[in-house]
Amino acid sequence: MWGDVPVAATILSGTDLSAEIRAEVAAGVVEIREKHGVTPGLAVILVGDDPASAVYVNNKQRACEQAGLYSDSARLPGSATEKEILAAVHAFNEDPRVHGILVQLPLPDGVEQHRIIEAIDPDKDVDGIHPYNLGKLLQGRPDFAPCTPAGIVELLMRNGHDPTGANAVICGRSDIVGKPLAALLMQRGRGGNATVTVCHTRTRNLAEVTRAADILVAAIGRPEAITADMVKDGAVVIDVGINRVDDPSARRGYRLKGDVEFESVSQKASAITPVPGGVGPMTIAMLLVNTLTAARISIHGRHHSG
C-alpha cells in the first residue's frame, strides 16, 4: 500500500510515562504520610562542578518537590577527599529524614569509587549499586533496581513490549546500566524472560549481533553509534545515550544526541525512545519510586518473599 516508504516508528515517550509514574509516587507519599507520619526523603551528594551533573541534580530535586518528597543535598568541591565524601555519606546514613541517598557518579579521579558506594547504607541505596543490592538483583529478588535499567523495563512493559521470549541485545556493560539491565531482562518474572546478549568494545561483528535484536538497547556513550544498518526491521530501540554535541546555533551552545542515529533508525524500528525525553526522565521517576520503597523499608523492613 505504501510501496517502499517505510512507516516511521512509534515514539516511546519517557516524558509522558515519567509524569504518570511521578503521579503514582505522589499518591504513595500521601499514603505513607497519613498512615505513618513519615515523609519520604532523598539526599543527593554531588562532588565537583560538572555542569551536566548539576543539571541532573537540580532536575532530581525539582521532581522530589513536585512529588511531595523531602529533599536534601551535599555539594562538595572537586578537590574533596575520600574522607570528606565518606563523612557526607555517613551523615545521610544517620539522618532519619533521609530514606534514599544518591552519590552522583562518576566521582573525581583519585577517589576510590567502590569505597564510597560500599559506605552507603544498603537500605538507603536508591541507586541500587551497593554490592548487596546488586547481588539480590542478580538472584532475581531486587529491592532497589538501578534507576535507568528499571526505567527501561517500565518503558517496555507499559508500552506493550513484554521482553518474554525476545532477543534483547544491550550495547554497553557498565555497572549502572548494562550489567543490571541484563539481569532484569533475563530474570524470571515481570519485565524479564528475554534471551540477553551484552555487547562491548571487544565484540566481534557488532552489527551482526545487533541485527538479531528484537529489543536493542544502546548504552555506549558515543553519539549516533547505532545506525540503521545495525537494526532489524521492526525492532524496539531504547536509547540510553545523553551526549552533549556542540551546536553554536542552539540556545545553550550544545544539543543532546543519543547513542542512536534517530533519523534513520526510526524509519526501521517499530518503536524507539527519543533523546531528550526518553530514558532520562524515566531514570528520575524510578529514583523517586526507589525512594518510596526505601521509606517503606524504614517502616516495615525488607520483605522476605523472594
Ligand SMILES: Nc1nc(=O)c2c([nH]1)NC[C@@H]1CN(c3ccc(C(=O)N[C@@H](CCC(=O)O)C(=O)O)cc3)C=[N+]21
Ligand atoms: N549515581 C548516579 N546515578 C545516576 O542515575 C546517574 C549518575 N550517577 N550520574 C549521571 C547519570 C546521568 N543521569 C541522568 C538522569 C536524567 C537525565 C535527564 O533527565 N535527561 C533529560 C534532559 C536533561 C538535559 O537537558 O540535560 C532527557 O533525557 O530528557 C539525564 C541523565 C543519571 N545519572
